[in-house]
Amino acid sequence: MNTPASPSKPLLGAGLLTALAASLCCITPLLALVGGLGASASALSWLEHFRSYLVALTLGVLGFAWYQKLKPAPATDDCGCAVDAKPSFTQTKLFLSIVTVLAVLLLAFPYYGARLYPASPTAAAVTAASGVTPAWQLATYRIGGMTCEACAQHVEHAVQQLPGVQAVSVSYAQGTAHVRFNAHKTPSAQVEQAINGTGYQIITRN
Structure with missing residues (x-):
């Protein structure tokens, strides 16, 4: 049947x-x-x-x-x-x-x-070691290759792990990343390396 x-x-x-x-x-x-x-x-x-x-x-x-x-x-x-x-x-x-x-x-x-990503550790105020004043820098990067908020969250999580980063905000809609970091602890080249290491490439930096 x-x-x-x-x-x-x-x-x-x-x-x-x-x-x-x-x-x-x-x-x-x-x-x-x-x-x-x-x-x-x-x-x-x-x-x-x-x-x-x-x-x-x-x-x-x-x-x-x-x-x-x-x-x-x-x-x-x-x-x-x-x-x-x-x-x-x-x-x-x-x-x-x-x-x-x-x-x-x-x-x-x-x-x-993007909500499924592990929470990044809260960025505490970065104190200067041995009395050295933090060399705060604010950099804006244009990033290519991101296709959704999950991609932006991946970049943000990678940069947040760097020891000298105080704040990072990545926008998929604008294709940008704003990073405030202590250049004495984390050189700008290290920030760029962290972003490029996710597979999404920096197009320009301001």
Whole structure:
């Protein structure tokens, strides 16, 4: 006996795969930070150019899957045999719902991914060693390659780890990083090295 027409597993797998690809450019920085692979954070940033197409493809695949699932199933097949009314779990609405929720979470990752980053230690006031007055500098960098807030959070976290940095603010929307640091403890070259080490490159410095 046959089962009612339902979305195939390859179709649902394709929906999840395209949803993952649509947000991989923003998921990679978090994975790189957790795995200690800073320079690989921007390796898949090129996918950002195709994100709108991948999102549309994901929604199209899932929409077709739901159409197949919700359309009335025939009581008999072409030969007149009764159709099995009890489908397997992978053919149920529950399974399709789970796949849909996972796909939506992947597609929405760029909007909440920055919140998943480990909190950077609070920047305490940097005191001068041996009575040397801190040589505070404020530098603004234009950074290329960032595709979402998760990328900006990755750069900010990397710079915040430097001992002489008092404050750092990275904006994905403006493509900039503002860093206030003690040049006696952390030379500007070290700040630039930390930024470039994330895989996103400094374009200019002011």
